[in-house]
Amino acid sequence: MTEEKKTKTPEEQVASLKEGMKKTEPEKTEPEKTPAASKAENPAEAKPKPAGPPKPTIVEQEHTPASEDWQKKLLDALGDKATGNHVASGEFTIVLENGAAFPETMALIHENGYDYLSDISSVDYSKYEGAQKRFALSYHLYSVAGNHRLRVKVFLEDGEAVPSVMHIWATADFHEREAFDLMGIVFSGREGLRRILLPEDWIGHPLRKELSKNDGNAAYTARLVRKVREDA
Amino acid sequence: MDYTMIYIVIPTVKILIVFTVVLLSVLVMTYAERKVIAFMQVRLGPMRVGPWGLLQPIADALKLFSKEDIVPTMADKLVYFLAPTLAIVPALLTFVAIPFGDETTFFGLLKHSTSMAISDLNIGLLYILAISSVGIYGILLGGWSSNSKYPLLGALRSAAQIVSYEIPLTLALVGPILLANTLSMKGIVEAQSKGLWFIIPQFFAFLVYMACAVAETNRAPYDLPEAEQELVAGFHTEYSGMKFAFFYLAEYANMIVVSAIATVVFLGGWLPVPGLAFLHIPAIIWFALKLAFFLFIFLWLRATYPRYRYDQLMAIGWKFFIPVALINIFVTALLVL
Amino acid sequence: MFKSEVIELNMGPQHPSTHGVLRLKLKLDGESIVDVSPEVGYLHRGVEKLAENFTYLQTLNLTDRLDYVAAISNNLGYIETLEKLGEVEVPRKAKYFRTLMTELGRLSSHLLWLATHALDIGAMTVFLYAFREREFILDMFEMVTGGRLLTTAFRYGGLKDDIPEGFERLVRDFIKIFPGRLADYEALLTKNRIWMKRTKQVGVISAEEAINFGLSGPVIRGSGVRFDIRKAEPYEAYGELDWEMAVQDGCDTYARYLVRLEEMRQSLRIVEQALDGMPEGDFCTKVPNVLKLPKGEVYHSIEAPKGELGYYLISDGKGTGPYRLKVRGPSFVNLQGLKPMVTGHLVADVVAIIGTLDVVLGEVDR
Numbered sequence: 001m002t003e004e005k006k007t008k009t010p011e012e013q014v015a016s017l018k019e020g021m022k023k024t025e026p027e028k029t030e031p032e033k034t035p036a037a038s039k040a041e042n043p044a045e046a047k048p049k050p051a052g053p054p055k056p057t058i059v060e061q062e063h064t065p066a067s068e069d070w071q072k073k074l075l076d077a078l079g080d081k082a083t084g085n086h087v088a089s090g091e092f093t094i095v096l097e098n099g100a101a102f103p104e105t106m107a108l109i110h111e112n113g114y115d116y117l118s119d120i121s122s123v124d125y126s127k128y129e130g131a132q133k134r135f136a137l138s139y140h141l142y143s144v145a146g147n148h149r150l151r152v153k154v155f156l157e158d159g160e161a162v163p164s165v166m167h168i169w170a171t172a173d174f175h176e177r178e179a180f181d182l183m184g185i186v187f188s189g190r191e192g193l194r195r196i197l198l199p200e201d202w203i204g205h206p207l208r209k210e211l212s213k214n215d216g217n218a219a220y221t222a223r224l225v226r227k228v229r230e231d232a
Numbered sequence: 233m234d235y236t237m238i239y240i241v242i243p244t245v246k247i248l249i250v251f252t253v254v255l256l257s258v259l260v261m262t263y264a265e266r267k268v269i270a271f272m273q274v275r276l277g278p279m280r281v282g283p284w285g286l287l288q289p290i291a292d293a294l295k296l297f298s299k300e301d302i303v304p305t306m307a308d309k310l311v312y313f314l315a316p317t318l319a320i321v322p323a324l325l326t327f328v329a330i331p332f333g334d335e336t337t338f339f340g341l342l343k344h345s346t347s348m349a350i351s352d353l354n355i356g357l358l359y360i361l362a363i364s365s366v367g368i369y370g371i372l373l374g375g376w377s378s379n380s381k382y383p384l385l386g387a388l389r390s391a392a393q394i395v396s397y398e399i400p401l402t403l404a405l406v407g408p409i410l411l412a413n414t415l416s417m418k419g420i421v422e423a424q425s426k427g428l429w430f431i432i433p434q435f436f437a438f439l440v441y442m443a444c445a446v447a448e449t450n451r452a453p454y455d456l457p458e459a460e461q462e463l464v465a466g467f468h469t470e471y472s473g474m475k476f477a478f479f480y481l482a483e484y485a486n487m488i489v490v491s492a493i494a495t496v497v498f499l500g501g502w503l504p505v506p507g508l509a510f511l512h513i514p515a516i517i518w519f520a521l522k523l524a525f526f527l528f529i530f531l532w533l534r535a536t537y538p539r540y541r542y543d544q545l546m547a548i549g550w551k552f553f554i555p556v557a558l559i560n561i562f563v564t565a566l567l568v569l
Numbered sequence: 570m571f572k573s574e575v576i577e578l579n580m581g582p583q584h585p586s587t588h589g590v591l592r593l594k595l596k597l598d599g600e601s602i603v604d605v606s607p608e609v610g611y612l613h614r615g616v617e618k619l620a621e622n623f624t625y626l627q628t629l630n631l632t633d634r635l636d637y638v639a640a641i642s643n644n645l646g647y648i649e650t651l652e653k654l655g656e657v658e659v660p661r662k663a664k665y666f667r668t669l670m671t672e673l674g675r676l677s678s679h680l681l682w683l684a685t686h687a688l689d690i691g692a693m694t695v696f697l698y699a700f701r702e703r704e705f706i707l708d709m710f711e712m713v714t715g716g717r718l719l720t721t722a723f724r725y726g727g728l729k730d731d732i733p734e735g736f737e738r739l740v741r742d743f744i745k746i747f748p749g750r751l752a753d754y755e756a757l758l759t760k761n762r763i764w765m766k767r768t769k770q771v772g773v774i775s776a777e778e779a780i781n782f783g784l785s786g787p788v789i790r791g792s793g794v795r796f797d798i799r800k801a802e803p804y805e806a807y808g809e810l811d812w813e814m815a816v817q818d819g820c821d822t823y824a825r826y827l828v829r830l831e832e833m834r835q836s837l838r839i840v841e842q843a844l845d846g847m848p849e850g851d852f853c854t855k856v857p858n859v860l861k862l863p864k865g866e867v868y869h870s871i872e873a874p875k876g877e878l879g880y881y882l883i884s885d886g887k888g889t890g891p892y893r894l895k896v897r898g899p900s901f902v903n904l905q906g907l908k909p910m911v912t913g914h915l916v917a918d919v920v921a922i923i924g925t926l927d928v929v930l931g932e933v934d935r
Contacts, residue, residue, distance in 0.1 A: 058886035061654065061865025089653055089867045115780050116796075118870065121881045121895040128885050128892060129864075138881060140868050140897075144780055144794065147801050151868060171783025174905050182617070197610040197934055206618055213618045273697040381578070452691060453763055456917065538763045539691030541917045542600070 058129075061088045068092075070148050077112050081105045093151040102154065103163045103189070106139075110168050114141040114150055117165075120175035122183035126209045134158050135185060139165070156185070164190035182207035246350045250327055258484040259289040265531055272535040296480075299473035304379055307470070311377035316471070316478035319370025323485035325363045329356035330492045331418050333502045333516035347418060348502075348516065356417035357409065357497070361402055364448075364489060368394050370482065378470035386469070389542055390457035394448055396549045401444035403557035407437040407564045408497045421501035429500040437560045438498045440553050442529070445490035447549065449483060452534040456542050491526035495519060575603055580919065582611050588685060588923060589930030593907075600915045605908050609901075612934035620894040625651055625725065625860045628891060633719040635878075635896060635932040639678035641710070641720045642873040643932075645671050648723045649804060650869040650880040654862045655725070661806075662850040663727035668806040669740070669843040670713065670722060672836040676747075677706040678874035678927075679829050679836075683754060686826070686924035690767050695757055702750050705743045712736055725860055727853030737844060744841050751833060759830070768822035772910040772922040775820060782909070783902045786876025787832065788926060791825035793818040798872040810842045822925040829927075859889055875899040875927050898932030 063086040066072055071092050075082060084095035096105055118140040125131030133155040141150040156162060164187040166172045176187045177196040184205030187193055195202060201223075204216045263278070267285070270277030278285030303312060333348035353359050368391055375387020408430040409415060412423035424430055431438050447454040471479060495501060499522045502515035540548070575596050582590040590611035596604040616635065620628045632647045633640040645667060652659060659667075684699035707717040712733055714720040723729065758764045774782075779789045789796055797814045799807040815831035817824035864886030870879035876899025883893040903926045910922050 059861075059863040060886065061863045061867075088865055089656070091868065117783055118877060119868070119879050119881060119895065119897040121893075121897075123883060123893050128883075138866075138868070140879065140881070144796055149802075149868075169783065170778075170781045171902055171905055174901060195610075197613040199610070206615065213615060213622055269693075273694045274701055275697060455691075535694050536757065537692065538687065538758075538761065538767060540763055541767055541915065543915065544766050 063088050066092060070146060074109070074112055074150070077108065078105065081108075091149065091151060093153055095153045095155070098154045098156050098160060098162055100163070103165060103168070106152070106165045107168055109141065109150070109152065113143040113146050113148075115169075116142040116144050117169035117171050117175075118142050118149075120172060120179060122179035122185050122207070124183060124207065124209045135160075135183065137162060137179065137185065158184075159186075161186040161188040163188050164193075166190045181205070184208065242346055243350060246346075250332070250350055251324065254324065254327055254485065254488065255481075257488060258481050259293065261484045261487065261527065262292060262480075263289045264527070265534075268528065268531045269535045272532070293477070296473060296477040299476075301473050301475070302470075304470050306379040308377040308379065311373050313475070315370050315374035315377060316475040316482070317370070318373060319367055319482040320478045320485065322363050322366040322370075323482045323489060326360045326489045327492075329353050329359050329417055330489075330496065331421060331501060332519050333514070349417065352416060352418050354414070354416040354419075357405060357415045357420070357493075360417075360489070360493060361398075361405070364486070365398060367482065367486065370479070374471065374479065380470055383469045386457045390450055393450070393454065393457060393542075393545060393549075396546055397444045397447040397454075397553075400440055400549060400553035400557045401448060403554065403561060404437040404441040404444065405493075405497060406557075407434045407560050410561070410564045410568050417496050417501075420497055421503065424500040425503050429498065429503070429506075431498040434498065434560070434564070436556060437564075438494075440557050440560070441494060441498070444549075444553060445494065446530065446533060447545070449486045449490060449530075451483075451487065451530055453537040453539045454545055455534075456539055456545060487527065487530055488523070491523050491530070494526050495522040573598065578916070582608075588928055591904075591923070591928065591930055591933070593919065593923075595916070595919065597916065602911055602914055602916065602919065605911050605919070607904050607907055609904065609930070609933050612930045614935065616935040617894055617896065620891050622890065624889045625862070625891065628894065629723075630721050632896075633716075633721055635898060635935060636678075636873060636875060636900070636929045637718060637931045638681050638929050639674040639874045640716075640718060641670055641674035641714075641722050642678075642871065642878060644720060644722045645805070646869065646871040646873065646878045646880050648725060649871060650867060650882050651725050651860070651862065653869045654865060654867040654882060654884060655860075656863075657726050657854055657856060659727050660851045660854060661848045663852050664806045665843045665847050666728060666732060666852070667723060668810070669840055669847075670710075671805070672839045672843070673706050673709060673740075674720075675836045675874045676833055676840075677703050677710075679833050680706075682829060682874075682924070682927045686921075686927075687758065689920045689924050690764065692758065692761075692764070695754055698750065698753060702747065705739070709736065709739050709743070712739065724853060726856040727851065729853075731852045732847075740840065740844055744837060744844075747837055748834075751830070751837075755830065759827075765823060767921060768826060768925075769819070771822045771914060771918050772825075772925055773821045774906060774910050778909060779906065782906050784876070784906045785899050785902065786872070786874070786927075787815070787825050787828040788876065788903055788906060790814070790816045791828045791925075792820040798870060798877060804871060806843060807839075810839050810846075812839050812842075822921055825925045861886070861889060870897065873899055875929060875932070876903055878932070896932070896935055898935060900926070900928045900930070901933045901935075904928055904933060 066075060066085055066087055071085075071087070074094070075085060078094070081096065081101065082094045083097055086093055096102060119138075121138045121140070123136045123138065124134065125136060126134050135156045135158065137154045137156070139152040139154075141152065142148070143150075154162060162185060164172065164176055166176065167190075173190075173192075174196060176190065177193060179185045180187060180193055181195040181197055182205060194200065198206070199220070202216065202220055204211060206213075206216055263286070266288070267277040278288040281287045281291045303309065328350045329352070331347060331349035331352065336346065336348050349356075371394070372387050372391045375383040375385075375390070378384070408420060411430060411433065412420040414420065414423070420430075446452075450457055502519045504511070504513065504515075504518050575598050578595045578597055580593040580595060582592040592608040592611065594606040594608060595602055614634070616631050619631055623631065629644060629647055632643040635643045680699040680703045684696040684703075687693075687695035687699075710720050710722075711717045713736060714722045714729075774784070774788075774792055776789075776792045776794045779792045779794060785796070793816060795814060795816050798804075800814050812835045813831075815828045815835060817827050819827070862882075862884040864884060866881070866883040868879060868881045870877045872878075877897065878899055879897030881893070881895040881897065882891055885892040906926060907922065910926075911919055914922070
């Protein structure tokens with residue numbers, strides 16, 4: 001642990017403490033470490049204490065093209081609206097473009113039997129290697145009749161608005177509000193887009209990567225206290 | 233001398249005895265409620281205050297005495313103070329006409345025997361029903377004067393419920409009145425001593441009466457006006473301390489009143505169970521046993537049943553109980569004629 | 570001359586029966602409800618943000634606190650998500666034991682649901698009976714994981730430890746007494762006319778609406794939709810055991826009540842079969858102590874007692890914790906079903922309907 005001996009700024013100290021926490025784990029367990037009987041998905045662990053910042057080889061999830069009938073059927077129905085697709089870990093993902101045609105494409109998917117929207121997740125790819133755009137929305141769909149799962153991904157930049165799909169699946173309401181609340185993705189074409197988990201007058205979108213888990217709270221509390229003092 | 237004895241001394245003594253016993257039994261009821269329901273729910277109930285929690289009612293009484301008297305700011309002060317009184321006084325007044333036993337000479341102190349009711353009115357039953365109806369003012373005014381949404385809703389519901397259920401209650405009692413040919417409580421018991429207890433010929437009236445009695449006293453399953461889960465505490469949400477104690481006691485006093493009426497009208501009052509007369513149990517003990525039986529049924533119902541929703545409650549009262557009670561009256565009248 | 574006004578009534582966040590900090594803004598026309606707007610977020614603890622700062626094992630601890638009533642299902646869902654991304658094979662013994670524990674969790678969750686639902690409608694006694702049964706299950710949890718409510722059970726690749734001594738005895742005793750107790754609850758409620766009046770035709774939602782609103786679990790199975798993830802996409806040992814899906818056609822609160830009772834019976838059946846058929850072998854696959862998953866994303870959902878509990882995990886391949894973890898809490902989505910179910914009913918029914926949706930604020934707010 002030669003790094004710790006240099007004098008550092010407070011931020012660096014915190015950062016190195018975090019690294020130190022992660023690094024002590026392989027040290028502790030080195031005597032009992034056994035190579036994984038099944039697949040060893042991280043060759044980085046086989047290395048002893050690294051001298052410098054470790055350069056682990058990142059194992060990627062395997063992507064295969066669509067092979068099953070129902071997948072091909074859906075891709076045929078979508079035609080060129082689906083700009084990408086792959087199968088990974090047994091899941092079928094379709095990539096769509098954000099734009100005015102997005103709700104129609106989603107309606108088309110709905111007509112193809114995907115009547116159940118499980119989840120809409122917002123992702124901030126700003127610290128992710130190899131991401132083209134900053135944000136993504138993952139729509140997880142399920143067909144009750146056919147028992148198939150589907151993920152639809154839409155990539156967007158900061159500030160881009162996404163058309164809402166609330167008119168197709170009513171369940172999208174809360175999910176979109178949450179994505180707006182925590183990640184700041186604006187959904188157009190719907191009413192009542194307001195915060196759901198955080199207080200109405202919160203400022204900022206905490207799930208974004210540039211905000212740490214401690215940001216925002218102090219500022220909000222300070223504003224609240226000021227407001228209470230003014231009213232009193 | 234005789235005049236004073238009959239009209240002043242004896243009634244005063246009787247009043248003192250009856251009210252002491254009634255208030256004590258109300259206290260005992262509070263304890264019994266917690267214990268009996270606890271045992272039905274696989275738990276023990278009050279155990280700490282005194283052996284087996286027997287001093288719990290005293291602890292409760294002391295607590296209520298010593299609580300701060302909170303009055304909501306916007307409450308209508310006079311009415312707020314008056315409402316609990318209006319709840320408990322009528323409840324206690326009904327005990328005037330209830331006969332607890334046969335004639336008594338107070339263990340030989342008196343030359344002539346006197347009835348065990350404070351006053352054996354010859355319109356006893358009518359008097360009781362009339363006076364207990366006044367108790368509704370306490371609830372209504374209590375909820376109104378609290379000046380708050382939840383008590384108001386609770387008071388309105390409670391008032392509507394009690395008023396609606398008064399009708400089938402009274403109608404159910406008309407059947408036994410026809411059979412007994414008198415409104416005097418003592419007379420009704422005596423009419424039962426000659427034949428069957430009225431529960432047998434008037435079985436349906438008895439069932440209607442029991443259901444309405446439970447509704448009159450705002451007890452489960454008709455306790456929606458007080459349902460915690462929905463209205464916090466109904467009409468007595470804003471009350472605390474002695475005023476709350478009055479409402480609380482009024483509820484138990486009402487329970488004892490309706491149970492006493494049921495005992496007198498349907499179960500033969502102080503008469504011994506046919507066939508067990510040889511046991512030589514005093515009449516008043518028979519009365520107490522039957523009273524205890526009805527009170528136990530109140531507790532049993534509370535522990536077992538969910539509560540009715542308000543509109544269902546009203547629907548049953550008006551659309552089911554009244555017709556049944558009316559039919560009972562017609563049939564009884566036909567048979568009596 | 571007469572003007573009728575719509576009054577606004579606020580229920581909660583502190584209320585004897587909103588099951589947690591849920592705020593409902595009701596608009597009433599007299600006693601019947603015109604509109605309801607649930608306000609959530611009072612229990613928001615930022616679990617998803619915290620997960621980005623924690624390792625995979627530390628996040629397991631966080632998942633306990635989502636549906637804190639049946640913490641063990643949350644654990645299972647999360648561990649399975651990790652295993653799906655990491656493509657690890659779990660030994661059969663671990664699968665059976667996980668199934669057993671998760672079904673015990675389902676029983677415990679449904680017992681709590683029954684207790685609070687009955688209490689809200691006024692049947693106080695069922696509350697105490699159900700909690701008495703729940704104590705047995707919590708003792709079993711404590712024996713295996715050390716925690717009664719928040720279990721942090723299971724580990725990546727299998728279980729944390731082997732099955733403890735005396736555990737089988739506890740489960741067998743429980744299996745013996747539970748059917749009788751379940752019969753007690755049924756005797757008190759199922760054919761009780763007051764119960765039926767309070768729950769039939771209350772909170773009706775059709776199958777199409779339920780699917781459109783994304784409802785899941787007993788809520789959707791009470792409307793006749795045969796959707797149970799344990800049957801549709803079997804995980805752990807559910808595919809190998811013999812049990813029935815509980816479905817009713819009533820679409821109302823009473824139907825959902827029957828569904829959950831039937832699920833309790835089936836859970837007991839699964840527990841018994843898992844215990845009888847427990848295979849020998851390892852309880853955990855050998856996995857590295859510091860977990861790093863491949864770079865990629867996976868969405869895995871299980872049938873939690875409340876509905877479809879989904880975890881969306883994105884890993885960037887280099888960190889020791891999730892890059893993004895999204896929890897699809899069933900209660901969060903089921904709460905959207907409140908509005909169609911409640912509109913037109915009376916205030917007294919709101920409590921029954923919240924009870925039937927079985928909302929736990931932990932997974933609504935995360």
